Amino acid sequence: MESAQRLDHNGELTLLEFPFIIRWREDRCSRCGRCTAVCPTRAIEPSVMAQRLVYSDGNNSLPATIRRVSQVVRQVNDIARHCVGCATCSLVCPNMAIMPEYNPNHKFLFHKNQGGIPYARGGRRNDATTSTLDKLKFTRISMITTPSLDAGRHEFHLRTLMGRNLPPEALPLELADGLLRPRAGGVIPPVREIFPIRIGGMSIGALSPPMWEGLAMGVAYLNEVENIPVVMCSGEGGLPPRLLRSRYLKYFIPQIASGYFGWDEIIHALPEMIEDPAAIEIKYGQGAKPGDGGLLMAYKVLKLIAKIRGVPMYVDLASPPTHQTKYSIEEAVTKMIQSVSMAWGFRVPVYPKIAGTKTALAVLNNLTRNPYAAALTIDGEDGATGAAYHVSLDKMGHPIASNLRDCYLALVKQGKQNELPLFAAGGVGKEANLAANAAALILLGASGVDIGRYIMQAAAECYGDERNRCNLCNLGRCPRGITTQDPRLYRRLDADRVAERVVDVFKTAEIELKKVFAPMGRSTQLPIGMSDGLGVADPAIAERLQISYVC
Amino acid sequence: MCRLSAISSTEYSSVMEAIIALDTMKEGHDGSGLGVTLKDLGGEFANLKKYPIFSGICTDAGRRKLDDYMEHRGFAVKFKWEPKITEGPGINVSRRGHYLATVYQYPDAYRDRPQADKEELLLGAHQDLRRCGADDESIYAFSLWPDVITLKEVGDPLEVGRFFGFEEKPLTARVVLAQGRQSTNYAIQLYACHPFFLQGYCTMTNGENTAFVPNRHFLTSRGFIGYTGYDSDSEIFCHTLHYVHHQLGYPLPYYKDVATPLKDCEFAARPDGAVLGLLKRSLRQLCIDGPNCSIGFLPDGAVFLFQDSKKLRPGIVGGGPGKYGLMSEECGLEQLLPRRQRQSDIIPMRYDLVIISPGAQEVKVWNQRNGSITTVN
Known part of the structure; x- marks a missing residue:
């Protein structure tokens, strides 16, 4: 021995x-x-x-x-x-x-x-079990009582509204000679009609130049050629200066977050903007790491990123967990929304994004009383991030399904479900069922959904999965060239190819959404809150979401 | 599929005319129920037009509850009517209780109050009666409104008509709405039977309203006590009409703009195109998603019919000054008005809203696409 x-x-x-x-x-x-x-x-x-x-x-x-x-x-x-x-x-x-x-x-x-x-990484929660969204089924199929629609040939209106919809009683209208007409001096908040699946906030910096460029090109193509009005959020980190001054800005949602990175450039570009952005997103929280701020690690802060963000190269860019200049929810939400709305002359919808949380209803209640709040995005625990501590990713957060449902039903109770659109994020398309997940959330009450990691996986072959495969986004060593600023790596990614795949994804999603909605007989308006269309084989989920239990 | 039969006439028409017309459309309904709503009543009710009428079904216990409640609220009975129930071979209808149409004098305190106060009183009382009779099914309260009677029962429509004794002694009215079959997809029960009535507004509809749940959520969250019930997805139509016309004060055509909005690219052709986008967005959740054909009346006695673009078999309106029929099937109209000028029949399409003016002297077709109005005769 x-x-x-x-x-x-x-x-x-x-x-x-x-x-x-x-x-x-x-x-x-x-x-x-x-x-x-x-x-x-x-x-x-x-x-x-x-x-x-x-x-x-x-x-x-x-x-x-x-x-x-x-x-x-x-x-x-x-x-x-x-x-x-x-x-x-x-x-x-x-x-x-x-x-x-x-x-x-x-x-x-x-x-x-x-x-x-502590272990830090990118990606999303490592939970490979079937998500609640993927357990939901569409069980209300019209056949005899009403013929199903032909998904291939019927005309569908798969659009949603992003912006504050005035209640009918508040519309500035007057009646003259039997016809309604706008009343002089009336104010109507900006509302955008968009495709119900948006690309959620992923920053230049977190993403490599070809990845971000590919997404942006795909979005522009979808709008201008395919007539699918997809919008994309910038994430915290600004937008390319030329894009800010281009007519394509209308397809983008600049995000302002607690680090305010990129906003110096945006504010300075304001006088030269020839189009308004689709909306402004104020990020208060992120589903992947609730209560944690954004983080761009030093080795991703190269020359381009430093310029756009207005910071020195090679320094860690950590956004605080909250907006430090604000004190209370009234300031953090109400005043900030109002200030940002004012910057664009009240022509642009401004809405907050929060992490899925038990306190979402408190934010929601505040928003319903804020006439400038255009929507609310709630990001569930299955959302992804470019960098976070593993403990935040795996153990912090709230599933999107019940959080969204609670918020929608709270709005119904107040009669404001049409006034304040809810957008749901976090795990949409986690198991590649993008359209089904989006449709389920819409039937639960979402006006639309955001995707992030799904588009990286589908459009750029991101390796990451829920068994912690790859998830190197934070280190700048993404072997696909998606989340890196190293030219040797991001040259592996062809922006044109990414754009092509983005177009593929949304065209497919549009067809699949029709395939879901057609048998339900819905085509004229998006079936927001049509919860009778859903069923689930889990009685606890059925009870919690107030949908049918089926088995 | 439900079948719809409506009459608008200058003279009083028998309810049985509408029921027989319904019977000709029998291929299209399963005989699971009949509902009738009559407005501008003739016969014994002709001189009682300003007094509220409770119509419904009560058990003995329910009747006592009804009497107690109405007395407690200060209503005094002015006239009582009950159908002459006919039972026997060929009439497979089970008697449920007392079928009532009782005319009341307003409580003293309300006699000189504004109309709005009276409407509020009647709505509240109707809701109370419906609620207190719901658990034990002792009271079915269909309507409580001046010059309006609603009756409903499960069974073949013609048999139900005979059951009510309408062959011998029919109720008569200038506006008659009759509907065969109950609601699609939901349990057979009386409150699911059309027509639906609320504060002078009434509709009956065929087809499944696939947007039922969002529609219902929107209405029930308006804070109006009358927006309740919804045992049928078709009750949405009546309440949406009430909301748009009564609560918002919009003219009738905007009801169609809310329920079946135009595409955005079509707004420009309308003189009021600038507001259509606003209505569409603000009332997005009242959009029905069809396929539906709906017939109804307004408090002033105007009767209308419209349908959405998915309704593959259109309804039909025909007749002439003095009497018009509005049917979901042509054979019903053929039965009602066999000697009408057929070339004047109106088969409305997706953009059309057919309106019979009060008094049944004129029929107009409002075109949603360009806002034009065509007077047919």
Whole structure:
């Protein structure tokens, strides 16, 4: 037996502690080195291995031994360089010789706090179970009582309203000669008619230039060519100066958040804007990391980002968890909405975005009394982020379904369900069922939904999943080139291809939404709050959401 | 599918005419019920037009509750009417209780009060009666309004008409609305039976209203006590009409603009196009999503018919000055007015709102697309 001293590897981990284990096939490997070159975490490295071979050949059957040194690809057991399972190595391997394999028995989180630094990452909550949204079914199918509509040929109006809808009693109208006409001096808040699926806030900085550009091009194409009025939120970090001064600004929603990054540039561009933006989003919270501010780590703050945001290069850009200049909800929400509305002459809808929370109703109640509030976006716990502590991502937050439903029913109680549109976010399309998730939320009461990670996965082949695959967005080492400012990485991403896929996604979603709404007989207006169309095989969910239990 | 039969006439028409017309449309309904609402009543009611009439069904216990309640509120009975119930072979209708149309004198305190106060009183009393008879089904309160009677019962419409004794002694009125079959998708019960009545407004509708739940949520959250019930998705039509015409004060055509709004690109052709987008947005949740054909009347006695773009088989309006029929099927009109000028029949399309003026001397078609009004005869 060996002495204990020689086996004492205190502080070292076996590969079984790691979430992904590299399966490397020596017999297939040509030692080209591509895999080790592309690995974003340097989890694999070229190495050598001393081998002792026993063999016999010729007429002499006595075995002989030889020693040889062979070149291998080795997975390192350094927790700082753990394999994230992205599989870029497999992508580049010409011989299918390498593949990471998920290790369900890993002990990764026991060890990923070296140096007293908690584990931070990108992505969304690591929960691969079926979400509530994906449990909902559309059970009200018209067939005999009313013929189903033909999804392919009937005319559908799949549009929603973003902005404060005045109640009919407050419309500035007057009756003359039997006809209604606008009353002079009446004020009507700005309302935009948009496609009910928006691209949620992802900043330039968090996203690479080709990713953001690809999204923006796709959005412009959808509006101008496909007549699908998709709008996109900038995230906190401003917009490209040329876009601010272009006619395409009307398809974008600049976001203002607690760091105010990018707003110097936006404010200075105001006099030169030839179009108003679609809306302004004031971010108070994010579903992925409620109570936490935005974070752009220093190695993503390169020249372009520094210029747009008006900050020095290579500094961590941490937004505070709340707007520091404000004190109470009245100031934080009411006055801020009013101030931002004023900046655009009250021509642009201004609305807040909050993280899904038990206190959402308090915000909502405040908004219903604020005539300048154009909507409310609620971001549930399954939303994603570019950077957050793992504990915030995994353990903080509120599911979107019940939060949205509570808010909608609270509005119904007040009779304001049409006045203040609710937008739902956080996990829409988590399991790739974008249209179904969006339709379910609409039937629960949402006027529309936001997507973020879904569009990264669908349009740019983001590797991330809910088993913590990849999720390197925070480190600037995105192997797809989506969330990095490193030109060597983002050159992997073709903005035109991203734009094409964005168009594919929304065209598909439009068709699928029709396929959901047509059998329900709905085509004239979006079926917001048509909860009788939903059923679920879980009685607790049915009771909580006030929908049918079906089994 | 429900079948709809309405008459607007200068002279009093028998309710049985509308029921027989309904019977000709029998292929299209399953005989699961009949509802009739009569306005501008003739016969024994002709001289009682300003007095509120309670119409409904009561058990013995319900009748006592009704009498106690009305007496307590200060209403005095002025005239009592009950149908001559006919039972026997060929009439498969179960008698539920007392079928009543009782005319009341307003409480003394209300006799000289403004009309709005009286309307509020009647609505409140109607709601109270409906509520107090709901649990034990001792009272079905269909309407409590001057010069209006509503009766409903489950069964084949013609048999129900005979059951009420209408063949021998029919109720008569200048406006008669009759509907066969009950609500789509919801349980068969009397409150689900059309026509629906609220403060002088009445509608009956065929087809499924797929936007029922958002419509209902919007109405019930208006804070108006009359927006209740909704045992049928079609009750929406009556209450939306009431909301648009009575509460908001918009002329009747805007009811169609709310229920079946134009596409945005069509607004410009209307002289009032500037406001249509505002109405569409603010009243988005009252948009019905069809397919529906709806017939109704207003407090002034105007009778109308409209439908949405998904209604593949249109309703029909025909007749001439003095008597018009509004039907969901042509055969019903053929039965009612076989000698009418058929070339003057109106088969309304998606943009049309047909309005028979009070007194049944004129029929107009309002075109939603351009706002024009065509007077047909």
